[in-house]
Amino acid sequence: MQDLTTSYKNDSPNSGVTSQPPPSGAGGLYVLHLADTTLILAQRNSEWCAHGPILEQDIAITNISLDLLGQARNFYQHAATLIGNNATEDSLAYLRTERDFKNLLITELPNGDWAQTILRQFFFSVYQSLLYSQLLQSKDAQLAAIAEKSLKEITYHIKWSSEWVIRLGDGTEESNKRINKAIDYLWMYTGEFFIAAAYEETDLALLKRTWLSKIQEVFEEAGLDIPGETFMQQGGKTGNHTEHLGYILAEMQSLQRTYPGAEW
Amino acid sequence: MNNTEQNTDNTDIKKIWLLLESVCDPEVPVLTILDLGIVRDVKITDGQVEVIITPTYSGCPAMDAISIDIRLKLIEHGYKNIKITSILSPAWTTDWMSENGKRKLKEYGIAPPAYRTDRIGFTDIIICPQCHSDNTKLLSQFGSTACKALYQCNDCKEPFDYFKCH
Numbered sequence: 480m481q482d483l484t485t486s487y488k489n490d491s492p493n494s495g496v497t498s499q500p501p502p503s504g505a506g507g508l509y510v511l512h513l514a515d516t517t518l519i520l521a522q523r524n525s526e527w528c529a530h531g532p533i534l535e536q537d538i539a540i541t542n543i544s545l546d547l548l549g550q551a552r553n554f555y556q557h558a559a560t561l562i563g564n565n566a567t568e569d570s571l572a573y574l575r576t577e578r579d580f581k582n583l584l585i586t587e588l589p590n591g592d593w594a595q596t597i598l599r600q601f602f603f604s605v606y607q608s609l610l611y612s613q614l615l616q617s618k619d620a621q622l623a624a625i626a627e628k629s630l631k632e633i634t635y636h637i638k639w640s641s642e643w644v645i646r647l648g649d650g651t652e653e654s655n656k657r658i659n660k661a662i663d664y665l666w667m668y669t670g671e672f673f674i675a676a677a678y679e680e681t682d683l684a685l686l687k688r689t690w691l692s693k694i695q696e697v698f699e700e701a702g703l704d705i706p707g708e709t710f711m712q713q714g715g716k717t718g719n720h721t722e723h724l725g726y727i728l729a730e731m732q733s734l735q736r737t738y739p740g741a742e743w
Numbered sequence: 744m745n746n747t748e749q750n751t752d753n754t755d756i757k758k759i760w761l762l763l764e765s766v767c768d769p770e771v772p773v774l775t776i777l778d779l780g781i782v783r784d785v786k787i788t789d790g791q792v793e794v795i796i797t798p799t800y801s802g803c804p805a806m807d808a809i810s811i812d813i814r815l816k817l818i819e820h821g822y823k824n825i826k827i828t829s830i831l832s833p834a835w836t837t838d839w840m841s842e843n844g845k846r847k848l849k850e851y852g853i854a855p856p857a858y859r860t861d862r863i864g865f866t867d868i869i870i871c872p873q874c875h876s877d878n879t880k881l882l883s884q885f886g887s888t889a890c891k892a893l894y895q896c897n898d899c900k901e902p903f904d905y906f907k908c909h
Contacts, residue, residue, distance in 0.1 A: 535883035535893060542885035549802025553831065624832035628801055631834055631909055639884055 507561035508581065508678040510622065511571065512716060514554030515582035518572060519724070520603060521547035522731055523590055532593055539639055543600065546632040553625045573735035577724050581676075584715040585668035587724040594647050594657035598665055601640035605693050606672045606686070608633045613681045641697045648701025655702070662706065670711025679716075752787040759785050759792060759817065766816050769808045770888050771906075773851040776809060780839025783830065791824040792817060797835045799909070800889035837909050848872075854894065854905040869905050871896035 524544035531537025555568035562571075585603065590596045611633065614626035647658040673687040691705070698705055714720065734741055763782055768774045776782055776796070784795040794813050798806045810827045817825050837856040845855035854872050868877050876898040884907075886893040891904045 535885075538887070538893075539883055539885035542889055545802040545804075545889060546800060547802070549798070549800060553801055621831075624830070624834075625801075628798075628831045628834045632801060635884055635907075 507558055509680060510554050510558040510561060510619075512581035512676065512678065514551050514558055514571065515580045516586055517547045517554065518551035519580070519582040519727060520586040520599075521545070521551055522727055523586060523588075524596070524600070526590055527596065536593075540596065540600075543636050543639070546629075546636070550625065550629045550632070553628070557621050557625065569735070573732045577720055577728060578718040580715075580720065580724060580728070581718060582715055582720075582724075583668075583671055584712055584721055585665065585671065587715070587721060587727060588665070588668065589723060591661065591664070592657055594654070595661040595664065597640055597643040597647065598658060598661040600636060601644050601697070602665065602669055602694070604633055604636040604640055606669075606690055608637060609686050609689050609693075610681060613686070617680065644697055644703070645701040648698070648703040658701070658703065662703065666706045667709060667712050671713045671715060674711070674713050674716070676716035755787055755792070756785050758820075759794070759822075762816050762820055763794070763813065766809070766812050768805060769812070770805050771848070771851070771853065771890075773847045774844050776813070778841045778844030778847065780841065780844075781809070781835060791826055792822050793826045793828055795828045795830055797830050797833075799835050803889055805888075835909070837906065840906075848906055852903060853891070854903060856906050856908045869894055871899060871901065872903055873901045874899040 521544045524540050524547065527537060527540045527544075529537065531540055551572075552568055555571045558571060559566040559568055583603075585599055588595075588599065608630065611626035611630050615623050615630075617623045617626070644658065647654040649655075672690065673683045675683050695705060760777075763785070764775055764777050766776045768776060768779055771779075779799065781796050781799060782794065783797055784793075786793045786795070794817075796806070796809065796813070806829065810829075813827055814825055840856065848855045849872050852872050854869050857869055869879050869881075870877050871879050871894075874896060876896055878897040879894050880897060882893040882895050882902065884892050886904050890906055890909070892907050893902060894905045895902045
């Protein structure tokens with residue numbers, strides 16, 4: 480698998496395309512990683528429902544949550560067809576345990592205050608936009624279709640979250656303090672975006688440069704600084720999670736665990 | 744397939760398109776699913792009717808209801824073997840909304856998607872569906888459903904929904 484990663488680096492800088500389609504097992508795992516990541520962030524953002532700072536922003540963050548959930552469903556449905564064995568979108572979301580989940584660590588972290596939620600969404604949406612732009616070229620036509628569909632939604636998420644980052648950074652002393660605290664907390668979880676798991680298909684080195692420059696652009700306008708080199712957390716992509724994921728799954732899966740097969 | 748069967752299928756396909764004209768969006772009931780442009784194709788293969796639809800937004804909760812409504816409408820008119828297929832590509836765009844649909848939206852009190860060719864920017868001029876003023880402001884890019892943004896008219900002061908360009 481390491482060879483596979485190296486071979487991307489020899490491709491032209493704009494190429495995120497593999498020369499061979501991935502084996503279906505790896506393909507399934509990769510699609511699951513994309514599904515889990517969007518599902519867990521959808522679940523986290525939905526915790527703001529009825530708790531947003533004002534009504535319009537409550538509606539905004541829950542709309543983003545709904546978009547992410549829709550994306551997750553598309554990925555799970557596709558993963559189910561790749562995995563086979565009677566897997567369904569519901570069995571994949573509700574009946575797997577922590578170690579099976581391959582979501583990015585940053586998505587499972589608690590919401591914290593509004594600044595922390597906004598900043599995570601901003602970091603993630605910019606990454607998601609760049610990643611999915613590469614997936615448009617995937618040999619897996621359904622993966623490319625899901626990416627194409629999602630990108631239109633992500634454009635709104637970036638616009639909304641970047642405006643908030645600027646407003647908080649360039650706002651009051653209190654808002655500036657809060658967004659800086661969020662940067663201190665979240666930054667070490669952004670490294671994982673660019674550390675490839677064995678099943679990944681995209682050119683993460685190219686992604687990292689573009690991601691950093693986009694973050695830099697918005698931070699400059701917000702009067703914020705990008706932290707220096709620091710230790711980066713990782714593990715989510717391979718199923719090694721923070722303690723937070725267990726609590727999310729316990730809540731999200733409790734109904735299906737208690738009443739297997741329940742429908743309404 | 745002989746010519747007679749082919750002709751019957753073509754007649755049926757025309758009939759089905761007419762039936763779909765009476766299936767409405769559950770969240771914006773003034774629009775039919777044809778006005779919205781979410782029906783991409785109708786096919787008949789070996790007696791099975793296939794209606795191909797595409798979602799407006801990935802998480803649009805109306806899609807399940809729309810699938811059921813299409814099925815019920817066709818059953819009501821004697822079709823038994825029905826398949827509803829959802830496709831994602833090409834991704835739905837408001838460019839597929841009919842002119843008639845845009846007119847109906849406006850009459851309903853929702854500003855229709857404003858024509859644009861550039862990337863998403865909210866500098867488009869959105870006309871107030873109540874007093875037709877162009878002096879309006881964005882309150883939130885996200886509204887009561889995934890497809891709408893919230894605006895307010897600076898002249899008549901009415902807040903209103905805007906069906907976002909997508």
